[in-house]
Amino acid sequence: MGGPGRPPPADPDQEYHRRDPDNNLALNRIRPRGRADSFLVIVIGESRRIDLPCLVFGAPRPRGEDVNEAAKAMSTDLFYPAPDGLPVPVRPPRGSEEIRRVIQESNWAELLKLADDSLVKTGALWLHGFLEEAHALAQANTSAEGSYWHALVHRSEGDFENSLYWYRRVGKHPIFSRLRRDVESLGGEAGDSGLVQELLAEPVWNPRRMVDLCRKVRAGELAPESLLQRVAAIEFNLLMSKILDSRPFASLR
Numbered sequence: 652m653g654g655p656g657r658p659p660p661a662d663p664d665q666e667y668h669r670r671d672p673d674n675n676l677a678l679n680r681i682r683p684r685g686r687a688d689s690f691l692v693i694v695i696g697e698s699r700r701i702d703l704p705c706l707v708f709g710a711p712r713p714r715g716e717d718v719n720e721a722a723k724a725m726s727t728d729l730f731y732p733a734p735d736g737l738p739v740p741v742r743p744p745r746g747s748e749e750i751r752r753v754i755q756e757s758n759w760a761e762l763l764k765l766a767d768d769s770l771v772k773t774g775a776l777w778l779h780g781f782l783e784e785a786h787a788l789a790q791a792n793t794s795a796e797g798s799y800w801h802a803l804v805h806r807s808e809g810d811f812e813n814s815l816y817w818y819r820r821v822g823k824h825p826i827f828s829r830l831r832r833d834v835e836s837l838g839g840e841a842g843d844s845g846l847v848q849e850l851l852a853e854p855v856w857n858p859r860r861m862v863d864l865c866r867k868v869r870a871g872e873l874a875p876e877s878l879l880q881r882v883a884a885i886e887f888n889l890l891m892s893k894i895l896d897s898r899p900f901a902s903l904r
Contacts, residue, residue, distance in 0.1 A: 727763070729753065730775035731891045733884045738778050740883040741868045741875070743807055746779035755784065763895065770894045773800045778887060782808055795821050796894055802858070803887075809869045811862050818858045826889040827856040833885045837878065846878050861886075 728734075729750070745751075754775045759768035769788050776785035782804050789801035802817035831851065838847045850860045861882060867873035 727895075730771075730778050731895065732888045733778055736880070738803075738807070738880070738883050738887055739780065740879045741807060741865050742809060743780035743782070745781060750779050751776070751781050751784065754779070754781070770794070770796050770800070771891070773797070774887065774891050774894065777804055777807065780807075795824060796890065799824060799890055806862055806865055809866075811866045811869075814862050815859060818862070821858075823855075824890075826886070826893055827858075830886055830889055831856040833889075834882055837881060843876065843878055846876060850882065 754772055759765060759771045763771065765771065769792055773785050773788040773792065776782075776788070777800060785800060786804045789797055789804055791797075792800075798817050798820040802814045802821060805811070805814035805817060834847065834850055834856075838844055846864065849864065852860065861879070864873065864876075864879055868875055868879065
């Protein structure tokens with residue numbers, strides 16, 4: 652356990668926890684997968700105006716800055732943009748229990764000024780390999796984005812027909828045009844132009860193409876490809892960005 656002014660643990664994989672008694676906050680310092688040189692500080696509980704040095708060691712005190720804004724800037728790095736190497740498109744390993752707890756227990760609605768944070772939690776859980784937990788949330792959300800997360804969960808599980816069913820429920824999602832353009836931009840650098848051509852065989856983005864490639868990986872017909880991981884990361888980032896950018900701010904109510 653650490654106290655005020657006490658440095659973080661020397662072991663970068665060791666988690667750091669303490670409570671801020673003045674604000675009744677649980678502060679957690681963890682390192683996400685793929686970010687060896689950075690730490691996150693997650694605020695769990697009620698967010699109040701506090702001194703940022705309580706959150707970031709050696710950081711200057713913010714002047715009149717609400718903790719929601721400081722916490723938002725730090726805490727979204729846990730899932731947006733996707734950390735290096737995530738998501739794992741097929742049969743992803745589960746992340747650490749600490750990451751699961753942070754995702755599920757944090758009040759993202761307050762931190763990110765969301766009317767509802769279920770879509771953020773669903774996507775973050777899926778990203779870190781918590782498929783059962785993500786599936787439970789996706790089932791309860793009838794929006795196009797909820798159906799999209801549902802499709803990704805089943806694609807990751809290897810339940811490909813169910814994934815395609817939920818993609819049909821999504822319909823023509825607004826991120827598809829940008830997704831196709833971004834995947835097309837990988838053509839000259841991906842190292843396997845054949846897979847890119849397969850994904851872009853139609854004039855509009857068809858998610859079935861990515862599902863079929865993931866099916867081949869699961870069946871052992873195609874070696875796990877970094878290209879598929881990069882495409883999955885692009886898809887995730889676009890969908891999460893839409894969810895975050897379309898939020899109704901509490902200050903506008």
